[in-house]
Amino acid sequence: MSSGQVREIFGGLxxxxxxxxxxxDRLEFPxxxxxxxxxxxxxxxxxxxxxxRAGIKTVRCSSTDGDGGDA
Incomplete structure (x- = not known):
C-alpha cells in the first residue's frame, strides 16, 4: 500500500x-x-x-477442516 492509501485508511492522516x-517506537507502527x-x-x-489499536486480537485458525468451529 502506498503512504497515501495508508493515510486515507486512517481518516485522512x-x-x-x-x-x-x-x-x-511506542506505537509500533509498521x-x-x-x-x-x-x-x-x-x-x-x-x-x-x-x-x-482497536483492541481486536488477531486470531489465526490452524484448522484444516474449514468450518471454523470448535471440534
Missing part, C-alpha cells in the same frame, strides 16, 4: 502525522518499504496495527 507515527523516493507498507501489517 496528514503526512506529518504519518511521519510521527513511523518514528514513535515499517515502510522504500522504493526510490516512495514509501509502501504491507497491507497485512497495517490491518494488524488497526486491529491492535
Amino acid at each position: 496528514s503526512r506529518a502525522a504519518l511521519y510521527r507515527w513511523e518514528n514513535d 515499517k515502510a518499504i522504500v522504493i526510490g523516493n516512495r514509501k509502501f507498507f504491507r497491507k497485512n501489517e497495517i490491518v494488524e496495527f488497526q486491529q491492535k
